[in-house]
Amino acid sequence: MTETRIPKTQVEFQAGPESENGAGSEATAANVPPAISEVRRFLLSRGNSSLADGGFRWLMVICALSIFAIVVLIGTVLVRSSELTRAKFGFKFFFDQMWDPVNGNFGALPFIYGTLVTSLLALLIAVPLALGLAIFLTEMSPKFLRGPLAFITELLAAIPSIIYGLWAVFVLVPLMRDHVNPILIRFFGWTTLFSGDNLGLGFLTSGVILAVMILPIISSLTREVMTAVPHSQREAVLALGATRWEMIRVGVLRNARIGIVGSIILGLGRAFGETMAVTMVIGNTPEIHKSLLATGNTMASVIANEFSEAADDLHLSALIEIGLALFIVTIIINAIARLLVWAVTSGAPARVN
Amino acid sequence: MASGLAILATILVILPLVAIFVYLIYMGASSLNLAFFTQIPKPVGVSGGGMANAIVGSAIILALSSILGVPIGISGGIFLAEFGRGTKLANAIRFTADVLNGVPSIVMGIAVYALVVKPQGHFSAFAGGVALGIMMIPTITRTTEEMLLMVPHAIREAALGLGVPNWRSVLSITLKTASPGIITGCMLAFARVAGETAPLIFTVLGNSFWSTNINQPIAALPLQIYVFAISPYDDWHRLAWAGALVLIILIVLAVSLVRYVTSRGVMKGAS
Amino acid sequence: MGVGIEVTNLNAWYGATHTLQDINLNIPPNQATALIGPSGCGKSTFVRCINRMHETNPIARVTGTVRIGDLDIYEDAKPVEIRRRVGMVFQRPNPFPTMSIYDNVASGLKLNGYSNRRALDEIVEKSLRNSALWEEVKDELKKKSGASLSGGQQQRLCIARALAVDPEVLLMDEPASALDPVSTSKIEDLIFELKSQYTIVIVTHNMQQAARVAEKTGFFLNGRMVEFDSTHKIFTNPSDKRTEDYITGRFG
Numbered sequence: 014m015t016e017t018r019i020p021k022t023q024v025e026f027q028a029g030p031e032s033e034n035g036a037g038s039e040a041t042a043a044n045v046p047p048a049i050s051e052v053r054r055f056l057l058s059r060g061n062s063s064l065a066d067g068g069f070r071w072l073m074v075i076c077a078l079s080i081f082a083i084v085v086l087i088g089t090v091l092v093r094s095s096e097l098t099r100a101k102f103g104f105k106f107f108f109d110q111m112w113d114p115v116n117g118n119f120g121a122l123p124f125i126y127g128t129l130v131t132s133l134l135a136l137l138i139a140v141p142l143a144l145g146l147a148i149f150l151t152e153m154s155p156k157f158l159r160g161p162l163a164f165i166t167e168l169l170a171a172i173p174s175i176i177y178g179l180w181a182v183f184v185l186v187p188l189m190r191d192h193v194n195p196i197l198i199r200f201f202g203w204t205t206l207f208s209g210d211n212l213g214l215g216f217l218t219s220g221v222i223l224a225v226m227i228l229p230i231i232s233s234l235t236r237e238v239m240t241a242v243p244h245s246q247r248e249a250v251l252a253l254g255a256t257r258w259e260m261i262r263v264g265v266l267r268n269a270r271i272g273i274v275g276s277i278i279l280g281l282g283r284a285f286g287e288t289m290a291v292t293m294v295i296g297n298t299p300e301i302h303k304s305l306l307a308t309g310n311t312m313a314s315v316i317a318n319e320f321s322e323a324a325d326d327l328h329l330s331a332l333i334e335i336g337l338a339l340f341i342v343t344i345i346i347n348a349i350a351r352l353l354v355w356a357v358t359s360g361a362p363a364r365v366n
Numbered sequence: 367m368a369s370g371l372a373i374l375a376t377i378l379v380i381l382p383l384v385a386i387f388v389y390l391i392y393m394g395a396s397s398l399n400l401a402f403f404t405q406i407p408k409p410v411g412v413s414g415g416g417m418a419n420a421i422v423g424s425a426i427i428l429a430l431s432s433i434l435g436v437p438i439g440i441s442g443g444i445f446l447a448e449f450g451r452g453t454k455l456a457n458a459i460r461f462t463a464d465v466l467n468g469v470p471s472i473v474m475g476i477a478v479y480a481l482v483v484k485p486q487g488h489f490s491a492f493a494g495g496v497a498l499g500i501m502m503i504p505t506i507t508r509t510t511e512e513m514l515l516m517v518p519h520a521i522r523e524a525a526l527g528l529g530v531p532n533w534r535s536v537l538s539i540t541l542k543t544a545s546p547g548i549i550t551g552c553m554l555a556f557a558r559v560a561g562e563t564a565p566l567i568f569t570v571l572g573n574s575f576w577s578t579n580i581n582q583p584i585a586a587l588p589l590q591i592y593v594f595a596i597s598p599y600d601d602w603h604r605l606a607w608a609g610a611l612v613l614i615i616l617i618v619l620a621v622s623l624v625r626y627v628t629s630r631g632v633m634k635g636a637s
Numbered sequence: 638m639g640v641g642i643e644v645t646n647l648n649a650w651y652g653a654t655h656t657l658q659d660i661n662l663n664i665p666p667n668q669a670t671a672l673i674g675p676s677g678c679g680k681s682t683f684v685r686c687i688n689r690m691h692e693t694n695p696i697a698r699v700t701g702t703v704r705i706g707d708l709d710i711y712e713d714a715k716p717v718e719i720r721r722r723v724g725m726v727f728q729r730p731n732p733f734p735t736m737s738i739y740d741n742v743a744s745g746l747k748l749n750g751y752s753n754r755r756a757l758d759e760i761v762e763k764s765l766r767n768s769a770l771w772e773e774v775k776d777e778l779k780k781k782s783g784a785s786l787s788g789g790q791q792q793r794l795c796i797a798r799a800l801a802v803d804p805e806v807l808l809m810d811e812p813a814s815a816l817d818p819v820s821t822s823k824i825e826d827l828i829f830e831l832k833s834q835y836t837i838v839i840v841t842h843n844m845q846q847a848a849r850v851a852e853k854t855g856f857f858l859n860g861r862m863v864e865f866d867s868t869h870k871i872f873t874n875p876s877d878k879r880t881e882d883y884i885t886g887r888f889g
């Protein structure tokens with residue numbers, strides 16, 4: 014190959030005596046180009062680096078593959094660590110509402126119920142608000158407000174769960190107990206959805222704090238999907254003599270609906286897994302109540318609450334099985350939601366076109 | 367009418383944020399003092415004390431998680447943007463990263479408990495670092511990919527045209543050109559996990575005393591906030607607020623920086 | 638010093654498109670050779686096959702032989718080795734935005750592991766002089782970023798960067814198409830200067846430019862090379878009707 018044709022001897026660069034003082038060396042720089050320059054000889058002596066390139070490429074591939082590995086690893090370790098309860102209770106585990114660590118009887122139904130109720134409540138509150146915000150941001154907001162509002166939603170998304178929890182414990186709980194819940198009891202008490210002890214804790218408060226927490230993700234994804242709707246669609250509707258609101262409804266929302274559903278599902282996934290804030294305000298009782306003012310527990314919060322105190326292996330295994338269920342459900346939810354969102358933004362990473 | 371509803375929704379969204387911030391600053395600032403940064407928590411009934419051990423503990427855990435998460439995350443992003451572009455494998459990895467991002471942090475916590483804590487037989491800062499590091503990987507991978515894709519193709523061609531080996535070109539040219547964006551992306555991932563509490567409960571456990579040993583249970587800021595917030599003592603509540611304020615300042619700084627860098631256009635003058 | 642390029646039966650594909658068909662061509666050493674033709678005729682693909690840049694696109698494919706000097710570039714060597722011997726200047730100036738002027742010029746050597754600082758200083762100066770940029774930037778070599786220069790200066794910086802690795806061949810893919818007339822004439826003067834030392838292949842859509850700088854000219858059409866001869870002959874008395882039509886502006 015090339016290296017064999019040119020001797021590899023290292024030759025010092027031929028610098029004239031005047032060249033010591035850098036810029037004053039015009040003569041040397043321009044003069045005598047040797048047949049094979051020192052630079053050429055050096056470059057020829059470098060290999061083709063195919064080994065280094067191959068190694069580098071493999072290293073990157075392995076790191077990328079580690080993302081698969083992580084998912085598989087989490088799955089297997091959760092499956093293996095929940096063997097005890099899976100063997101003892103089977104599928105009945107998810108339909109039994111008796112959670113009694115002292116007597117070794119474990120049923121996860123109260124937590125599934127709690128997770129569903131709080132998450133649906135959160136969606137009920139968050140979806141209209143998030144859609145309103147997204148519509149406002151993409152279609153109506155004056156330009157100067159767009160930046161700051163988007164920044165605020167980003168900020169909301171970045172606040173840790175624990176801080177929402179802290180705020181909920183000291184501000185939201187008293188607010189619900191003293192002002193909101195009495196009104197609900199008075200006017201809607203007959204539905205039995207709002208009855209029983211008014212502690213301020215419970216499903217409703219959890220739903221409210223969850224709504225605040227999932228709002229940003231739903232809103233920002235909805236906004237992304239809505240901006241992906243081509244301008245021509247809007248103009249086509251406007252050209253038919255539609256009002257601005259009709260344009261938004263027909264031209265934008267209808268075209269973006271798959272993606273919007275995707276972002277709502279993604280928000281649901283978040284709500285399912287939110288732990289700290291809910292743990293701090295739901296009251297932590299393994300019970301099923303119809304009243305939204307009652308205390309309960311969710312899948313995530315029971316793990317947070319009991320895991321470090323779980324004394325026997327069966328209790329631990331039961332908690333891990335709840336975690337496994339949470340893992341599988343959130344993976345499915347996220348996969349569906351991503352596919353829906355990608356269907357609209359056509360798979361490209363959000364910021365790149 | 368419809369416009370009114372959209373505006374109302376906007377106001378309703380901003381309201382809680384303002385409420386949280388006002389309350390946080392009001393409660394936090396009045397409880398924040400030098401002792402908070404220099405002392406460890408005092409026993410119940412003794413007023414004063416601080417969260418110095420929790421701040422140091424968080425720093426140690428976050429350093430560990432960054433050592434794990436940043437290199438792997440960036441490498442994954444390099445694969446997606448430089449080698450895998452358009453391939454089925456890259457699409458699958460990108461998809462998995464997004465899905466992994468949605469896995470609840472509490473699940474990470476129990477997985478790492480079963481994977482690290484249980485076999486080792488004790489809680490440790492190391493286990494917490496593993497849990498948070500794993501959580502950083504998908505975020506960093508995706509931001510790195512996005513930022514690398516923003517580097518103009520002409521820059522890559524210039525490097526290739528000089529006969530620079532591919533690995534060198536990726537590291538010294540493409541990655542370096544995208545580095546402001548990637549660094550801020552890492553900071554965002556860092557800020558996100560800095561506030562994570564759930565995965566720490568059963569990995570690092572918490573510690574009321576000084577510890578810098580990564581093989582021992584260690585205190586962490588969010589964990590300490592949690593413990594103090596659900597306690598019945600006013601003194602501890604005040605410390606929780608102060609801790610929350612410190613945490614949020616860190617996060618707001620990171621988010622603002624990210625926004626500043628991305629809005630300014632990372633790759634200015636690169637075309 | 639430059640060496641000749643000998644191209645035999647070169648075919649190139651881009652996906653399913655057969656972009657180059659049976660190209661046979663001898664490019665003489667130490668001269669400028671211009672490649673002209675309407676856009677999409679394959680002239681850019683052709684130069685990208687000479688330094689094996691074409692194959693960096695995953696859907697691209699090449700067959701045939703290209704010899705640079707006595708080296709068969711598709712048989713005897715790896716792409717990185719070829720590209721160190723064949724410098725390339727692209728259509729749009731593409732200096733490394735994170736690097737100073739000095740580092741841009743030195744990049745080809747530094748990134749290949751060259752570390753003799755004193756020699757680097759000399760090479761950077763020589764390359765910048767050769768690309769006629771030295772006088773304009775010598776005071777801010779290490780302070781100013783390569784991206785802060787004007788378009789024409791950036792392109793000359795890119796030429797200096799290509800020259801710094803002391804290539805045998807210099808490929809220029811429409812190097813002046815993104816530049817203003819003053820910068821363009823500077824680049825043309827430069828090509829005139831450089832061709833005594835390097836074998837230069839320049840792709841251009843500008844026929845006057847080809848006529849001004851090149852000894853030989855090749856005319857490409859629809860992926861084939863229609864005619865290759867001395868520039869004078871091509872522009873005054875082409876043998877092929879299609880060349881004549883193109884030169885006289887009847888299409889393209």
